[in-house]
Amino acid sequence: MSISKSNRTRHYGIIGAGPVGCIVAAFLARGGHKVTLCDIVPELIDTARERGIIIEGAENLDQKISDTCSQMEDLMEAGPDAVFICVKAQALPLIASALGDIYRAGIAIISWQNGIDTEYEIANVLGKKPVMRAVVNWGCGLIGPAHVTMPFHHPPHYIQELDPLNRELAVLIAKDLTACGLHTEHTDQIVPMVWRKTVMNASMNPVCAATGLTMAQAMGDPMTFGVVDALLKECLSVARGNEILLGWDYYQNAVEYLKHAGGHKPSMLMDIEASRRTEIDYINGKFVEYGQRAGVQTPYNSTMRSLIKGIEFCMEAKK
Incomplete structure (x- = not known):
């Protein structure tokens, strides 16, 4: 599994168009990366695509997301380099189970939510190789579809791979996030x-x-x-x-x-x-x-x- 080390733009998938997913999607898209936002609620992704994501508070941003889908199968078929799972932790067993049937080798999967051992909900299905875990230091809520309030933002955020062979990949993803405005550091103490x-x-x-x-x-x-x-x-x-x-x-x-x-x-x-x-x-x-x-x-x-x-x-x- 590898993503080119060059400064080229990458394709990131986001599962979940709630406040966390909207923040990640908007910043990555602003940074020039291709972003595909996936959610089963049409109103959430339609608004992100047509009007754009609005973030207010500690960060202020207005960013349209041109590519959206309502099925994870479509997201996998689009061939992203990496996918951020930004749903609440209680939805992870269902998401992980669904990914087990459609996952394509070579795509990094990042657990991006609160709680302990969320990454293992994914690794228990996909194995450790593609899975990474992040710790996020912001507060957010959804005012309306694709309209996010962000009361505080205390970077840096952190990311680590479960498989040591993917350290360079995790470092690269951290650099992409940082360049987009979400200061993220690689750690070996996740x-x-x-x-x-x-x-x-x-x-x-x-x-x-x-x-x-x-x-x-x-x-x-x-x-x-x-x-x-x-x-x-x-x-x-x-x-x-x-x-x-x-x-x-x-x-x-x-x-x-x-x-x-x-x-x-x-x-x-x-x-x-x-x-x-x-x-x-x-x-x-x-x-x-x-x-x-x-x-x-x-x-x-x-x-x-x-x-x-x-x-x-x-x-x-x-x-």
Whole structure:
């Protein structure tokens, strides 16, 4: 598997025309690369093609995407050099299963979402060779079809290949993203980076999703901050139990980061408000799973997972 090392433009596929997919598609297209945006919702891809993607907030961009499709089969037939999977983590098993039947050798597949072990949902079907994992440091939401709000953008982002033989390819993809305005660096420490981000997500997201509070409100109220803090410490215990090194000063840095998160709604709250399933299984659910492996009790993560699952069940019952 190889992509030319030259400075030529490349063909990137994007699966998922939600806020994350729109951001990646718009920046890559602005950088001169061919982009094919794939989603099963016609309104999302039609708007991206006809009016263009609008990004507002920490970044501002208006970019049309000329090539779109509604079926992954069509995306694979178009022959992209690499495909970014930008759907929510809970959709990955279905996406990976579908890719197993249509994947074409030589196409890199990048897991570009929140949560722990998302890359292995893909690798379990395709094998490790084509799969890469990224860690993304921005906040975003969808105002309307192809209309994205981006409250914050804290680069760099990171990417790593699962197969060491594809290191040069991952480095090249990082360079393409950086040149387009999404500063991305190659790393050989993607697992602790994923955990550093997911610890904060697991500490904040379910609290906001269960209460309806923004991040600033959750951190500002002593009662809810107590839950956030307990989750944070419990997640750190799970990381230590699994010998995943987050750094001796991670706890204090995480608290300071969350205190300055502002009035942003985390994606899990936005999913609940839109009556969608959440990524809870890949966030708090993973800390429960890894806690069991290491013999670390996880009462706070187990409780938050159960509460969010209960809310999801209630939403489904009302449909």
